[in-house]
Amino acid sequence: MKTNGLVARIQGKPDRWKERWGQRLVAAVPMGWLLVFFLAPFLFVLKIAFSESRLGIPPYQPLLEWVDGAVLQLQFNLANFGFFLEDPLYAAAYLSSLKMAAVSTLICLMIGYPMAYSITKVRQPWRNVLLMLVILPFWTSFLIRVYAWIGILKNEGLLNNFLMWVGVIDQPLPLLHSPFAVYVGIVYSYLPFMILPLYATLERMDLTLREAAQDLGCRPWEVMLKITLPLSLPGIIAGSMLVFIPAAGEFVIPDLLGGSNVLMIGKVLWNEFFLNRDWPLASAVAVVMLVLLLVPFMLFQHYQARQDEAEAR
Amino acid sequence: MLRPAERNAPSSPRFEPWTQPGNTPFIRVQGVSKAFGGEPAVTGANLDIYKGELFSLLGGSGCGKTTLLRLIAGFEVPDDGRILIDGIDMTGVPPYERPVNMVFQSYALFPHMSVERNIAFGLRQERMPRKEMNERVSQALDLLRLTPLSSRRPDQLSGGQRQRVALARALVKHPKVLLLDEPLAALDKKLRENTQFELVNIQERVGITFILVTHDQEEAMTMSTRIGIMNEGYIEQVGTPREIYEFPGTRFVADFIGAANMFGGVILRLDEQGAAIQAPDIETEVEVAHAGAGVAGMPVTVMVRPEKVRISKTAPKNQDTNRTEGTVVEIGYLGDMSIFHVRLDSGKVMQASQLNLHQDAEQKITWEDRVHLSWHPSNAVMLTL
Ligand SMILES: Nc1ncnc2c1ncn2[C@@H]1O[C@H](COP(=O)(O)OP(=O)(O)O)[C@@H](O)[C@H]1O
Numbered sequence: 001m002k003t004n005g006l007v008a009r010i011q012g013k014p015d016r017w018k019e020r021w022g023q024r025l026v027a028a029v030p031m032g033w034l035l036v037f038f039l040a041p042f043l044f045v046l047k048i049a050f051s052e053s054r055l056g057i058p059p060y061q062p063l064l065e066w067v068d069g070a071v072l073q074l075q076f077n078l079a080n081f082g083f084f085l086e087d088p089l090y091a092a093a094y095l096s097s098l099k100m101a102a103v104s105t106l107i108c109l110m111i112g113y114p115m116a117y118s119i120t121k122v123r124q125p126w127r128n129v130l131l132m133l134v135i136l137p138f139w140t141s142f143l144i145r146v147y148a149w150i151g152i153l154k155n156e157g158l159l160n161n162f163l164m165w166v167g168v169i170d171q172p173l174p175l176l177h178s179p180f181a182v183y184v185g186i187v188y189s190y191l192p193f194m195i196l197p198l199y200a201t202l203e204r205m206d207l208t209l210r211e212a213a214q215d216l217g218c219r220p221w222e223v224m225l226k227i228t229l230p231l232s233l234p235g236i237i238a239g240s241m242l243v244f245i246p247a248a249g250e251f252v253i254p255d256l257l258g259g260s261n262v263l264m265i266g267k268v269l270w271n272e273f274f275l276n277r278d279w280p281l282a283s284a285v286a287v288v289m290l291v292l293l294l295v296p297f298m299l300f301q302h303y304q305a306r307q308d309e310a311e312a313r
Numbered sequence: 314m315l316r317p318a319e320r321n322a323p324s325s326p327r328f329e330p331w332t333q334p335g336n337t338p339f340i341r342v343q344g345v346s347k348a349f350g351g352e353p354a355v356t357g358a359n360l361d362i363y364k365g366e367l368f369s370l371l372g373g374s375g376c377g378k379t380t381l382l383r384l385i386a387g388f389e390v391p392d393d394g395r396i397l398i399d400g401i402d403m404t405g406v407p408p409y410e411r412p413v414n415m416v417f418q419s420y421a422l423f424p425h426m427s428v429e430r431n432i433a434f435g436l437r438q439e440r441m442p443r444k445e446m447n448e449r450v451s452q453a454l455d456l457l458r459l460t461p462l463s464s465r466r467p468d469q470l471s472g473g474q475r476q477r478v479a480l481a482r483a484l485v486k487h488p489k490v491l492l493l494d495e496p497l498a499a500l501d502k503k504l505r506e507n508t509q510f511e512l513v514n515i516q517e518r519v520g521i522t523f524i525l526v527t528h529d530q531e532e533a534m535t536m537s538t539r540i541g542i543m544n545e546g547y548i549e550q551v552g553t554p555r556e557i558y559e560f561p562g563t564r565f566v567a568d569f570i571g572a573a574n575m576f577g578g579v580i581l582r583l584d585e586q587g588a589a590i591q592a593p594d595i596e597t598e599v600e601v602a603h604a605g606a607g608v609a610g611m612p613v614t615v616m617v618r619p620e621k622v623r624i625s626k627t628a629p630k631n632q633d634t635n636r637t638e639g640t641v642v643e644i645g646y647l648g649d650m651s652i653f654h655v656r657l658d659s660g661k662v663m664q665a666s667q668l669n670l671h672q673d674a675e676q677k678i679t680w681e682d683r684v685h686l687s688w689h690p691s692n693a694v695m696l697t698l
């Protein structure tokens with residue numbers, strides 16, 4: 001495609017104009033989608049984040065206002081972003097969210113990598129069956145699956161009953177409403193998002209590279225360390241992003257499984273919006289979170305661009 | 314056309330260790346079989362390869378060449394039989410402990426490493442001291458003219474350059490045996506021919522035993538000390554390029570290597586001087602000097618190469634005792650030679666080729682001409698398989 005464009009440019013093809021507009025039109029579809037469903041809502045949130053809270057409907061002061069029917073007044077309220085300084089709770093919530101997301105991502109990686117790797121080793125049609133099993137949980141509502149974990153983890157739940165029946169413990173363990181329960185919930189829910197991109201990279205990997213490494217003296221574990229792992233880095237990064245970003249903003253899992261013992265920013269956000277009805281503050285919290293999450297994402301993009309560049313050369 | 318080249322082999326002008334009875338083979342493949350899901354890929358393979366040889370495994374696609382090579386490398390485990398390298402039974406020895414290295418058909422260069430690191434990879438694995446390693450790597454870079462490319466990544470190299478990196482990466486380990494799976498198949502024709510000579514050159518310089526897999530008969534003929542012809546998992550014949558071409562052991566080999574005229578017939582007489590064969594395609598009986606074992610009445614095939622058949626418009630005045638006549642139905646002009654397709658009175662079409670020795674000579678023989686064909690008994694082979 002690149003060379004086609006180049007050839008067209010050199011030869012000054014008459015249909016260059018059409019081609020260019022055709023390309024723009026094709027690009028316009030996803031752009032339009034992002035504009036309508038991502039950028040517009042975000043601008044709304046951004047607007048609310050800079051306005052002042054008030055009682056009423058909607059519960060915030062408009063940014064632009066006619067004063068005395070003659071002067072258009074712009075009220076730009078930065079105070080909402082001061083929440084960080086006012087109450088250490090927010091900073092703690094951010095940190096704890098990032099930490100929980102990071103730990104969950106690591107656990108997902110440690111479970112997901114061997115799983116993805118072994119799926120690539122299985123012969124068809126069993127490989128597709130295993131992949132189906134990975135995706136199977138999506139057939140049930142996310143909420144119901146998280147509720148199911150309450151049934152497993154609560155004091156009279158499946159796990160405690162089983163452990164007591166076996167005789168490992170004689171008092172039920174307080175599993176539910178703990179960070180442990182939240183980790184279990186996040187890892188369980190997001191594991192497929194780790195496995196699928198890992199599987200995609202591992203499956204595509206040239207098998208003869210591993211054989212070549214063995215031929216040059218690598219034991220199987222050295223092949224894993226020196227060839228397979230470095231070459232699956234794009235899959236590791238993609239899977240980690242897909243787990244880390246939604247996990248950091250997760251609300252349902254900490255709310256249902258963590259109770260009041262687990263502080264996560266998603267819960268804080270929910271409380272500000274729906275309990276305190278402080279939309280501007282809640283919006284500011286959301287904007288800060290987006291910025292925080294954007295940083296790793298942009299690092300990823302940067303890495304990808306470099307990779308593509310290297311491949312293009 | 315095929316001209317089996319006498320090869321300049323290492324050290325002695327005639328390098329033929331297989332002819333000396335005292336020599337022990339360096340690599341012995343003994344009764345090795347391998348099947349994939351019940352489908353045999355290699356069946357009962359026996360091979361003796363000597364130190365310093367450039368041995369080719371030649372055969373059509375899917376005949377089991379790669380599988381046999383992978384069995385030697387240790388990537389596949391034989392169902393039956395065993396493989397010895399330098400006197401040591403390789404059964405149960407994993408690939409990373411075998412004294413062999415492989416050049417993969419796809420080259421299998423590590424995309425995340427530079428040329429230099431690719432080449433050093435195997436030595437790092439051996440935990441070789443840095444100084445010695447650097448020396449060996451720069452030697453290899455030098456040998457394969459890769460020094461200016463040492464910091465490039467594999468995706469920044471051309472096909473021929475990648476092939477040289479793959480070769481360097483394997484050679485730098487100083488293996489006892491180098492296995493090459495169609496190393497030249499991905500190169501274009503001109504580059505392939507140059508690389509053939511370069512490969513032979515390198516092999517002679519480093520003195521390592523090469524086992525080369527190829528489906529290109531010309532490549533096998535020009536490069537090898539000996540060739541093993543494979544067909545449907547069986548090794549049909551092992552011999553020097555010359556032996557394989559002049560004295561094929563089976564119909565398959567005769568047909569696979571070069572062009573061949575073949576007639577079915579039955580043995581009339583057989584003795585030390587050769588055989589007389591009744592072939593319905595040719596009215597008179599055919600005499601063959603190179604006949605193996607057989608008894609009168611046995612069905613056999615007579616094979617004679619087109620360049621051994623003389624073609625003339627008048628009855629030949631020579632010693633060729635095998636004669637027949639026919640009509641020219643087709644002429645293939647190849648520049649250096651012409652191939653005449655002659656339909657015999659029996660309907661059988663025979664090929665005879667003739668060198669075009671004079672530049673401005675009009676072809677004396679042309680379409681529809683009635684011609685005589687003749688060949689000497691010592692230029693024909695009797696095949697029983
Ligand atoms: N890993 C494998 N699994 C199943 N069948 C295989 C495998 N490797 C080779 N085969 C089969 O064995 C036969 C010989 O293959 P191969 O040795 O690759 O042939 P060649 O290299 O001569 O083209 C083919 O029919 C091929 O399909």
Ligand SMILES: [Mg+2]
Nearest residue numbers: 375378379380
């Ligand atoms: Mg092959």
